[in-house]
Amino acid sequence: MGTFLKIKSLGLTALMLLAVSCSGRHSVDVEPTDPAILYMGRILVTDSTAPTFTYPGTTAMLNFEGNGIAMAASPGSGQFMVEVDSMAPFKINFTPSDSLITLADSLADGPHSLRVTYAIEGYEKHPEFRGFTITGDNAKLLPAPQRPGLKIEFIGNSITCGYGTEADSGDIHFSYDTENHTLSYAYLTARALDADFNIVARSGIGMYRSYGGPREGTPAERMPVEYDRTLIYNPSHYWNHRSFRPDIICINLGTNDTSLDNYDIELFETAYKKFLAHLHILQPQAKIVLLTGPMLHGQALDDVKASLDRLAEGNDNVYRFDLSEQTGELGYGADYHPSAAQAAKNAGELTTYLRTLIP
Template sequence: MKMHKKSVYRFCLMVGAWLACTSMFAGTQGEGSVFIPADDAHIVYMGRISHRIPKAVTFTYPGVSIFVNFEGTSLRMKAKPGSGDFMVEIDDQLPYRISFTKDDSVLTLAEGLPEGVHRARIMYILEGFELKPVFEGFYVDEGCSLAEAPVLPERRIEFIGNSITCGYGVESNDRNDPFTYEMENHFYTYAAKTARALNAQHLVVARSGIGIYRNFGAPTSGSKDCLPAMYEQVMFTDPTELWDHSLYTPDVVCVNLGTNDTGDGKYDFGLLTDGYRKFVSHLRDIYPKAKIVLLSGSMLSGKPLDDVKRAMDTVVSERKQAGDSEVYRFDMSPQTGALGYGANWHPSMRQQQKMANELAAYLKELMNW
């Protein structure tokens, strides 16, 4: 008997609902489900990813995101045990955090959903250079599949930064807390919040402790592994695989560095300025048409903040004199403690929101968005 296409689809969902109730358990592969590998064309990614592992996706930078539309009533995710933490959004429901510990390879993202097509947005929220996360694919209900590939926003922002951009300590309310992965969450940073407010994609190149010419605690002469030196790599830990910039051309690049260069008061102003100068020149070579915004905020104060601003102002002035009028400056508010602190004196969640409000308003006007 030949069934109508819509009838087949409804039957698929009914079968999927029954299977979800009988065989979908977190952390087990289960029977009666369909595995779809990470290289499936219906899965869309945002951020720097590597395909070196067959049918899987690896990454190290926070903010890497996975977008998928799926049929059925449940969705499970497979990843390398110990990959770390993700924020998950299913349809229009509130986001929630999941963690792939050393004992987890499959986690249930949703079950018991209404019949129909659903969408999932999954963001990696940690710095993965130690954890080396690997996403392997999804399980959907038997008889179901992934739906049409999601279409991402046309607007594109690139954020280059340090621990502030990573989300270091943002889930803590105690400035005396040490760093732990449980307290890091890029989803709540000014970068991710700004992108959501402007309905834009965002790509992140950031690591805690890194600088424009000198990493935190390094000699004043500079660091060989400062951010500009790492910038071309797909994976922070792997210099053998270089990023193809044609895969993501931003409309605007936001650079928030300088805190680690100057925060301990030990730095060379000339080298600091030259670090900005050379990196902005490199970014302009890569992105001839993008606007570049040099940011300050929010952990610096006093002379270090003044010198970072002066170095960035110098470079912006030089670029304008050379005919490049698309390099800009913007200062987000320094933290005062009125909005609390995250771990180790880092921006609190409220401070990150304030930064996002300021930057989103600035970019909206700058970009005419």
């Protein structure tokens, strides 16, 4: 099993040279646009910038031979979860002083696999993938992993992001240190189904009204406004929907629309209906699943369920599923969001249901 360590930023080129000179080993630099890297998620790639992204769950995967591998990213990119071969996943954090982090060293000879997943919401951090460095006498990049055939898109809020899933108590307030998308119901479902997946989610967002907004809605800040953008809150780059054709789209919205019991369910349903029509035009092949989330309860849950039932009735390729409501038996994440255990329970439920929709 390899030894894992962190290298602080001294300048990317200097660090790579230093790593090679100290080890006396061969190294191979992998550009972030190399076709042998398999990416998942909404990523902006231009001639002048490295692959840029904002949504949690954005993933880079590659195969290689060598005894070690390091990852480069823009300083301050934040937290990623790393999987090397079958070793236990671990978290790394690109602070403002980090540009290169060693992910594994002293690996055995032979082929290895790497999967790196963005664990947080990066709209404030502007993260970038800047490539990898493979080290070892036999260092080389191998052909890209095979892209999964099943494609799923998850549209949602903090629950889909994995907000607070690493917190031990609902009394703990949000921080990036306790957000981990790889513990969310969405990520766990995608992995269980071996799916290529895209996440379009933001904490606090709603279909017609984001958290704490006025009863009449927040027209400028809601999912239908952000959905067509590659990077959230950035209208400069629109997402090419033809580049990802999901077989299934799961929508988990309504918790923030009904927040603080200050909502108009008719406005919610009208906005939702319009968004569904938009999705049907963009992705006519997709089966769309309307979800209720585990934080909904009481009258709000009843209202959202009834609304989604009406939207699904007689609507081709639209389906309904309710994630089980959290009761506290499985604990709470930060700010009384789903715990890791609750998210795992919901993932199991959704995985079982989605299997019924897969031919």
